[in-house]
Amino acid sequence: MNTTEHNLKLYNSLKGQKEAFKPLHEGHVGMYVCGPTVYYDVHLGNCRTFVSFDIIYRYLQHIGYQVRYVRNITDVGHLTDDGEDRMAKGARVAQLEPMEVAQKYTVGFHDMMRIFNTLPPSIEPRATGHIPEQIQMVQDIIEHGYGYERNGSVYFNVRKFDRENPGAYGKLSGRVLDELLAESRDNLKSQDEKNDPADFAIWMKARPGDIMVWKSPWSVGFPGWHLECSAMSTKYLGQTFDIHGGGNDLKFPHHENEVAQNMGACGCAPANYWLHTNMLLLNSKKMSKSDGNFITPQDLFSGENDLMSKAYSPMVVKFFMLMAHYRSTLDLTDDGLLAAEKGYRKLMETNKLLQQLQPDARDFDGSESDTDRAILALIDEAYAGMDDDFNTAIALAALNEMGSYVHKLVNKQIDASEIAPWVIERLKTIFNLFITDIFGLRDEAGADNADGTVDGLMELILDIRKAAREQKDWPTSDKIRDGLAAVGIAVKDGKEGSSWTKN
Ligand code: AMP
Ligand code: ZN
Numbered sequence: 033m034n035t036t037e038h039n040l041k042l043y044n045s046l047k048g049q050k051e052a053f054k055p056l057h058e059g060h061v062g063m064y065v066c067g068p069t070v071y072y073d074v075h076l077g078n079c080r081t082f083v084s085f086d087i088i089y090r091y092l093q094h095i096g097y098q099v100r101y102v103r104n105i106t107d108v109g110h111l112t113d114d115g116e117d118r119m120a121k122g123a124r125v126a127q128l129e130p131m132e133v134a135q136k137y138t139v140g141f142h143d144m145m146r147i148f149n150t151l152p153p154s155i156e157p158r159a160t161g162h163i164p165e166q167i168q169m170v171q172d173i174i175e176h177g178y179g180y181e182r183n184g185s186v187y188f189n190v191r192k193f194d195r196e197n198p199g200a201y202g203k204l205s206g207r208v209l210d211e212l213l214a215e216s217r218d219n220l221k222s223q224d225e226k227n228d229p230a231d232f233a234i235w236m237k238a239r240p241g242d243i244m245v246w247k248s249p250w251s252v253g254f255p256g257w258h259l260e261c262s263a264m265s266t267k268y269l270g271q272t273f274d275i276h277g278g279g280n281d282l283k284f285p286h287h288e289n290e291v292a293q294n295m296g297a298c299g300c301a302p303a304n305y306w307l308h309t310n311m312l313l314l315n316s317k318k319m320s321k322s323d324g325n326f327i328t329p330q331d332l333f334s335g336e337n338d339l340m341s342k343a344y345s346p347m348v349v350k351f352f353m354l355m356a357h358y359r360s361t362l363d364l365t366d367d368g369l370l371a372a373e374k375g376y377r378k379l380m381e382t383n384k385l386l387q388q389l390q391p392d393a394r395d396f397d398g399s400e401s402d403t404d405r406a407i408l409a410l411i412d413e414a415y416a417g418m419d420d421d422f423n424t425a426i427a428l429a430a431l432n433e434m435g436s437y438v439h440k441l442v443n444k445q446i447d448a449s450e451i452a453p454w455v456i457e458r459l460k461t462i463f464n465l466f467i468t469d470i471f472g473l474r475d476e477a478g479a480d481n482a483d484g485t486v487d488g489l490m491e492l493i494l495d496i497r498k499a500a501r502e503q504k505d506w507p508t509s510d511k512i513r514d515g516l517a518a519v520g521i522a523v524k525d526g527k528e529g530s531s532w533t534k535n
Pocket of ligand 2: 261
């Protein structure tokens with residue numbers, strides 16, 4: 033596919049508007065996305081952000097770009113509100129080495145990304161693997177007059193940066209410095225060392241008990257959290273690159289400080305386009321680990337949670353995410369997931385039916401019909417949705433309408449002579465490409481259930497279990513549930529009856 037056929041527009045948080053996408057180097061895209069802090073299992077909110085950027089990565093490649101996608105692993109420097117390093121805290125609580133904690137949750141994160149069928153990034157750098165680059169950046173910032181040392185720590189001089197680069201600090205979040213300050217939660221113990229409350233640490237001197245520490249020209253200590261992304265994006269994508277992404281909760285302070293650091297170190301802004309995903313909500317509030325308002329993907333897949341009536345499979349959860357544009361909030365509800373389950377199954381069944389269609393050229397009367405034109409227009413609509421800031425909701429709606437033509441054809445509500453064989457072939461190709469290449473959806477029914485055998489058997493087994501439960505025959509009921517669990521099938525009992533998912 034040729035990138036010039038696509039009039040791709042992105043919503044650029046830096047400008048607060050949609051803009052035509054023009055990469056720095058024709059045909060190539062450099063994209064940096066802030067990755068997870070690996071001190072705990074990822075929650076579903078984190079997954080929404082990474083699934084959204086995976087779709088963006090897939091689509092850019094689909095339309096012909098060669099993409100270098102860098103997504104980091106934060107394994108040092110991201111402090112809790114009490115000023116303790118999240119990794120060190122995780123290690124202290126679990127009595128492990130910080131690197132054991134990082135390894136454990138990095139592996140868990142990768143497993144989850146595979147379960148959601150996302151592609152690995154081109155480079156996945158770790159903050160602890162880039163300490164020299166971060167020290168060099170602190171030095172550059174000091175040399176350019178934006179950093180100062182206090183008792184072995186180094187701070188970024190935000191007031192000076194704001195004075196000399198009017199409007200740069202606060203541009204992403206659409207605020208001026210004093211408004212940002214008012215909502216800042218930066219209550220580090222070192223506050224009184226700074227010249228100004230707006231300043232932030234780019235290097236921190238170790239305190240007694242700190243275990244993740246490195247030598248630097250200023251002290252034995254560790255880099256500030258925001259610094260790693262500035263240093264690693266520069267190293268792998270250059271001083272200025274195309275796209276920087278993350279959840280919109282990172283706009284301030286993390287991304288504002290990143291921009292300031294890059295500009296402070298080299299005089300140039302890092303990314304031309306800043307893309308921010310909106311939040312996944314639970315109970316109408318941001319899903320968040322630190323507020324305890326979260327659900328892990330595993331709990332959703334197994335059905336072992338008090339929030340949902342049944343278990344939902346990974347592809348159903350992914351489909352649920354795709355039903356909304358990445359810039360809208362999305363409330364995780366049982367009703368939403370039930371609708372996603374229906375929509376996902378329908379899409380997979382339609383694709384199966386479509387791929388089996390064998391149009392016979394003799395059925396076709398040779399002229400282009402209204403139906404041909406309507407199907408081709410829907411294909412254009414699906415692409416137009418994706419070209420308009422990666423709107424998966426619009427693309428899915430267009431696929432759904434294409435699907436209704438497939439069903440009408442199969443049910444003989446439309447005569448085969450109304451659709452040109454080449455239109456059917458194009459529909460087959462595009463429909464499948466959207467599902468597999470662009471959305472990265474897998475057919476969970478799989479080959480072993482291609483003809484619905486597993487569904488049928490499971491219905492029979494759950495009926496037998498239901499009868500046992502009605503007669504209070506608990507040993508039989510438990511034997512069936514445990515036996516299914518042993519082969520990787522989770523049964524969840526709810527008000528509406530029992531449901532199952534394959535782990
Ligand atoms: P963290 O591990 O906390 O650094 O977060 C990793 C990524 O997940 C960041 O890009 C966050 O913005 C994003 N994130 C955190 N909570 C949510 C949420 N509720 N919905 C969507 N993205 C989130
Ligand atoms: Zn970052």
